[in-house]
Structures are given as structure tokens and as C-alpha cells.
Amino acid sequence: MTAEKAKKRKVAWGITGAGDKIAEFIEVMKEIQKEYADTVEIHVFLSKAADLVLKYYRLEDELKQNFSKVRVEVNSNAPFLAAWMQMRKYELLLIAPATSNTVAKIANSIGDTMLTNATIMSLKAFVPVYIAPTDYKEGTVYTKLPNGKEMKLRVRKEEVEQVKKLERMEDVFVLEGPQKIRGVFQKHFG
Structure with missing residues (x-):
């Protein structure tokens, strides 16, 4: 390993099975990766559902071509992201996009998937967690399907209540x- 590589700080980016804005999230992360290439390494961790969704949206190859480490969940402890977060191998955990299922599990301290387990262990170790929920605000949203068509969806108050629980959690x-x-990377890496 080169001295230059050893100096790089690391971020764990978790992707859940949300299709909403997935292409935009990947595009922003590619831009951030280029901007911070000399100082930050971004490792990608996919939930089982994210792996499937990326295939549907035909984004799997794009992700693998632009990020050197892309790992897919086997179970809640494999890859062992939870331990790596506790050992501070990563400075922060970013989950983007986060499904309402993932948000509800984290808000209620259920760590039965790789990303929810890693979140809970991060918080126990005082590692900040950033979450971009798909269901952020109550109301009607339009999401783009893999075939390019739009679908109208309702974000219910029940989903938004779970997001509000997240907002009240320490270090979330x-x-x-x-x-x-972008603001997260500016805050942590200048």
C-alpha cells in the first residue's frame, strides 16, 4: 500500500433497495468521489434489495466502474460493516437512499440487516450516521421507474413519523x- 493511499480517509456508503432518485444519488456520489479523490475513499455497501434494484435500473455496472469497493449484503454481519464501523475504519456512515423499511428499523433500533446493524453499531461507537430517506415529507411524489415512466406515490404520515424519530436520535x-x-463531505473533509 502506498503512503498516499494510507492517508486517505474512508466513508462507508450504504444503498438500500429504493429506486427513487437512485440515479441522482449515484451521480452526486460520483462527482463527490472525483472532487475528494486525493483525500477520501468511498466504499459502497449494497443491501440485498439494492443489488436487485440497481440491476433493474441498469446502474450496477456504472456503480462498479466508478467505485473501487462495492460489496453486497449476505446477512446482517456479512460483510462485517458493523464491526468496521465500531472499530472506526470509516469516519462516517452514509445511507442514501434509505427505504422507509430501513428508516423504520433504525428509528426503532432493529439491526437485522447489514445496514441497520452497521447503523446501530456506529451510533454505539459515536460514529456519525447520515441518512437520506426516500419518504422525507408527507404528500404526493413522482418517482421514475426503470423504464423511464413516472409513478405517482403517496408518502404517508406513518413514514414521516419514523423520519422524525431519526431526527431526534443522537449522531443521526x-x-x-x-x-x-455535498454538505456532509464539506463538513467532514473541507
């Missing part, structure tokens, strides 16, 4: 959309 920071991720 909720982000409204892909563009807010």
Missing part, C-alpha cells in the same frame, strides 16, 4: 435528497 443526521450529501 437526516438529509433531504442527493444534493445535501
Whole structure:
């Protein structure tokens, strides 16, 4: 390993099975990766559902071509992201996009998936967690399907209540959309 590589700080980016704005999240992260290439390494961790969704949206190859480490969940402890977060191998955990299922599990301290387990262990170790929920605000949203068509969806108050629970948790920071991720990198890495 080169001295230059050893100096790089690391971020764990978790992707859940949300299709909403997935292309935008990947685009923003590619731009951030280029901007911080000399100082930050971004490692990608996919939930089982994210792996499937990326295939549907035909984004799997793009992700693998732009990020050197892309790992897919086997179970809640494999890859062992939870331990790596506790050992501070990563400075922060970013989950973007986060499904309402993942948000509800984290808000209620259920760590039965790789990303929810890693979140809970991060928080126990005082490692900040940034989450970009798909269901941020109550109301009607339009999402783009893999075939390019739009689908109308309702974000219910029940989903938003779980997001509000996240906002009240110590060391959890909720982000409204892909563009807010830039601020996270500016805050932590200048």
C-alpha cells in the first residue's frame, strides 16, 4: 500500500433497495468521489434489495466502474460493516437512499440487516450516521421507474413519523435528497 493511499480517509456508503432518485444519488456520489479523490475513499455497501434494484435500473455496472469497493449484503454481519464501523475504519456512515423499511428499523433500533446493524453499531461507537430517506415529507411524489415512466406515490404520515424519530436520535443526521450529501463531505473533509 502506498503512503498516499494510507492517508486517505474512508466513508462507508450504504444503498438500500429504493429506486427513487437512485440515479441522482449515484451521480452526486460520483462527482463527490472525483472532487475528494486525493483525500477520501468511498466504499459502497449494497443491501440485498439494492443489488436487485440497481440491476433493474441498469446502474450496477456504472456503480462498479466508478467505485473501487462495492460489496453486497449476505446477512446482517456479512460483510462485517458493523464491526468496521465500531472499530472506526470509516469516519462516517452514509445511507442514501434509505427505504422507509430501513428508516423504520433504525428509528426503532432493529439491526437485522447489514445496514441497520452497521447503523446501530456506529451510533454505539459515536460514529456519525447520515441518512437520506426516500419518504422525507408527507404528500404526493413522482418517482421514475426503470423504464423511464413516472409513478405517482403517496408518502404517508406513518413514514414521516419514523423520519422524525431519526431526527431526534443522537449522531443521526437526516438529509433531504442527493444534493445535501455535498454538505456532509464539506463538513467532514473541507
